[in-house]
Amino acid sequence: MVLRRRRGGCQERVSSARRGKWLPVLGVGLLLVGAVGCAVGGPRGQEAISACDAPGVAPDEIRIGLMYSDTGTSSTAFGMARAGVDARIGLANEEGGVHGRKVVYEWRDDQMSLDVSKRAVADLVENVGVSGLVTSSFLAGASASYLEDRKVPVTGLYVDSKVSVGGRKFTAVDLVATMADAWSQYIQKFHSKRVLVVVSDGLSPASSFGDYLRQALSGAGIATIGTEVYASAVGSPDQVAQRAVALNADAVIFLSDPEVSVDVMRSLRRMGAPVKVALSFWGYDGNLVQTDQAAMAGLSVMLYHAPLEAGGPAVERYKNAMARYAPYAGRVEQEIAVRAYIETDRLITALTAAGQCPTSQKVNSALDGIVNYAAGGLLRPVTVDPATGAFQQCYAFVRVNDRAAYFDIVDNQICGRAAAVR
Structure with missing residues (x-):
């Protein structure tokens, strides 16, 4: 003892x-x-x-965990998560840490496997003993009950179950619904009426989002004329493009890996498909655009954070942090890096608000108490429509430039409504 x-x-x-x-x-x-x-x-x-006797807390440091997908099917979408975490933690320590404690972290790769994901989370909680957990994986939700039972503070994709706005609680389903509604509004801007959806195999959360999306599109008078499940190992981008031409699709939606979007876009262009708009779940990746600009030209991507192209103090702070603490990331237009930076910021904000001894109870209370969180300006606060009382979230949409390797802002604010998709 x-x-x-x-x-x-x-x-x-x-x-x-x-x-x-x-x-x-x-x-x-x-x-x-x-x-x-x-x-x-x-x-x-x-x-x-x-x-202080709290998980992950020592006299001179405070330890958090990161669980993300670094290897395995569809892992490329999440590969830049560590860059965002490195940047935000580096910035925090530059500014004195959390009440004088240096912030450190340990990471685990879930390999896009449910079993590995559960073991990785349990290892960080039970063996490492972290103060909180940042997640960046489609599979994070597999451990949601485990984390809730143990009262582990957690931020990130597919784990957060509630958002507080004006004293009201809204669920992750509401967030997904607002996104689907925003996508349907964006498709409408191009007067498209026939949508082909491309989904990577093994991405069940993307398929679930597709269900909400079809409802939103239908409500806007847009038909989903087909769904192509793309198997990365044997899939053919030419076959997807041929299907789009055969069905006379005037819009294509990608719920797939960025590489799939690039390959199919190249085939669509070569075959002269009459597509007015192509919209992807992933693709805000400056490195990928630098490599495949010609193929990606015209591809639109939704962002839940402020486009870096818009500039401003919050964007400059992020860019400077990435340059100093994650230079290996290359170009800073990295959606997953931005998301991980924001989720790490939210956890650090809660740890700081929890005081000198951030117990799990105090940190969770602090997370619950963060209302209309905006990440210093990188996010637009979640709001309630004063006219209808409906939960809404605003998003930005960018598109790869036709001539150069960068993104253009198409619409800086389309607000999706949860009530529109039920």
Whole structure:
């Protein structure tokens, strides 16, 4: 058993899982406790730091976790998550950390496997003992019940189940519905009426979004004339393009890996398909555009954050952080990096608000208390339509330029309504 000083007493048992992690950090402190008995000295803030018994918290650092898809089917969409986390943590530590503690993190790759994902999350929670978890994977929802049962603070894709606006709670389903409605509004801008949907095999969340999307399109008088499930190993972009031509599709929606979108766009252009608009779930990737601009020209992408092309203080802060702490990412137009940066920011904001001793309960309360979160200006706050009371979220849409390797802002604000998709 390892003993440690605590407020109001001399000894405290440290669990075996946490003992292995923090013993080197606590060694000097334990020797001092033995030398001076139960004396508690120093400023009150330092006393609180030393006495804190919370997961992932040591006197001089606070440890969070990242679970993302680095390998496996469709992992390329999430490969830049670490860049966003590195950038935001680097910025936090540059500004003094969390109440003087340096922020560090450990990551796990779920390999796009449900079993691996569950084990990775359990390892970060039970063996590493993190203060909170950032997720960037389609499979994160597989551990939602586990994380909720253990009251682990978590941010990220497919785990957050509620958003608070004006004292009202809205679910992840509401968020998906607003996105589908915004997509249908964007398709309408091009007067398209016949949509072919391309879905990567194995992406069940994308398929679920497709169900909402079909409802939204139908409500806008737009027909979904077919769905192509694209198997990366054996799929043929020419076959998808031929189907689009045969069905006389005037719009194509990609719920697929970025590479699939690029390959199919190349085939559509070569075959002269009469497509007015192509819209992709993924593709805001400056490195990919730099490599395949000719194929990607005209491809539209929805962003839930501010387009970096719009500029402004929040964008410059992000760009500078990426340049200093994640230069390996290449061009900064990386949607997943931006998302991971934002979700890490939200967790750090909650850890800071939780005070000198950020217990799981305090951090969760802080997360719940973050209302109309805007990530310093990278996000538009979620709102309630004052006229209808409907939950709404606004999105931006960008399109790959026809002549150069960059994105043009097509519409900086299309607000989707949850009530439009039921």
